[in-house]
Amino acid sequence: MGHSAAVWDHKAAIELTKDGNGIEQVVLRNPQGASARINLHEGQVISWQNDRGEEQLFTSRKAIFKPLKAMRGGITICSPQFGNSCSLEQNGFAKNKIWTVEDNPLPFHPNDSHGKSFIDLLLKPAEEDLKYWPHGFEFRLRVSLALDGNLTLKSRIRNINVKPFSFAFAYHTYLSISDISEVRIEGLETLDYLDNLSQRRRFTEQGDAITFESEIDRIYLSSPNCIAVLDHDRKRTYVVRKEGLPDVVVWNPWEKKSKTMADFGTEDYKKMLCVDAAAVEKNITLKPGEEWTGCMELVAIASSFCSDYLNPKLQCF
Numbered sequence: 001m002g003h004s005a006a007v008w009d010h011k012a013a014i015e016l017t018k019d020g021n022g023i024e025q026v027v028l029r030n031p032q033g034a035s036a037r038i039n040l041h042e043g044q045v046i047s048w049q050n051d052r053g054e055e056q057l058f059t060s061r062k063a064i065f066k067p068l069k070a071m072r073g074g075i076t077i078c079s080p081q082f083g084n085s086c087s088l089e090q091n092g093f094a095k096n097k098i099w100t101v102e103d104n105p106l107p108f109h110p111n112d113s114h115g116k117s118f119i120d121l122l123l124k125p126a127e128e129d130l131k132y133w134p135h136g137f138e139f140r141l142r143v144s145l146a147l148d149g150n151l152t153l154k155s156r157i158r159n160i161n162v163k164p165f166s167f168a169f170a171y172h173t174y175l176s177i178s179d180i181s182e183v184r185i186e187g188l189e190t191l192d193y194l195d196n197l198s199q200r201r202r203f204t205e206q207g208d209a210i211t212f213e214s215e216i217d218r219i220y221l222s223s224p225n226c227i228a229v230l231d232h233d234r235k236r237t238y239v240v241r242k243e244g245l246p247d248v249v250v251w252n253p254w255e256k257k258s259k260t261m262a263d264f265g266t267e268d269y270k271k272m273l274c275v276d277a278a279a280v281e282k283n284i285t286l287k288p289g290e291e292w293t294g295c296m297e298l299v300a301i302a303s304s305f306c307s308d309y310l311n312p313k314l315q316c317f
């Protein structure tokens with residue numbers, strides 16, 4: 001990092017940094033030493049480390065860091081589309097736009113900031129963006145790091161136009177894992193899913209936790225608000241909590257597809273698993289003046305798994 005300057009004096013450290021490419025990043029820290037790094041050019045969370053400096057999000061060794069192009073890894077905001085069903089770029093344009101830091105955001109719930117280090121980002125369409133997506137919107141993203149190291153992303157999208165519009169949404173989350181063969185997901189058993197590898201045909205998941213032995217690209221529907229990703233070898237469990245996001249996308253490209261991706265190493269598929277809190281099956285529609293909110297919280301638990309996190313009665317936020 002060439003340059004570093006304080007943005008504002010918050011309870012926990014927040015710094016704005018520039019690297020050699022001039023990419024502006026925000027680094028959130030908590031007093032215990034956990035951190036999260038956000039790229040302003042893409043509104044993308046590119047790292048989330050625990051208090052021992054261990055990466056909890058995956059970044060490909062071949063990731064390309066350049067402005068206005070989401071790098072392979074971290075958490076990418078996918079909107080207003082997911083996939084490549086319409087004329088927009090794959091997974092939408094939000095990940096390839098310049099976000100600004102918002103100093104005076106619309107008020108959040110008081111609990112949203114309590115004891116947390118956070119940054120508020122804003123995305124608004126530029127004049128030329130309206131040519132290919134003609135909808136007036138304000139997209140606010142709050143990224144917060146709590147005292148316990150949990151990472152929360154809260155998105156608010158508001159229609160500021162006179163016509164309704166619809167969009168899909170996903171927090172495309174690359175979790176860092178020890179080895180894909182050591183990992184299982186709990187919380188998606190018996191759910192229906194759309195299989196992206198079979199033209200989005202609908203299937204029903206079996207009753208066991210999900211394990212991995214080949215490419216997977218599925219949209220699980222009407223999912224519970226808490227699911228868990230258990231990594232036996234690393235003795236770590238990620239809990240994904242969500243609100244306003246009914247679907248969960250699970251993706252691993254496996255070996256053959258990895259070779260077709262320029263910014264992804266051939267062996268990288270072993271070290272990552274994408275588990276996205278999403279709204280994909282049914283688009284969200286906003287009338288003029290309406291606002292939608294979608295949250296995801298990531299919790300990383302060291303050692304053994306605590307099944308209380310999957311209790312459907314637990315209040316997520």
Ligand SMILES: O=P(O)(O)OC[C@H]1O[C@@H](O)[C@H](O)[C@@H](O)[C@@H]1O
Binds near residue numbers: 249
């Ligand atoms: O290249 P991107 O935009 O990061 O997307 C990668 C993958 O993301 C997954 O979530 C999608 O379901 C896949 O179909 C897609 O290929």
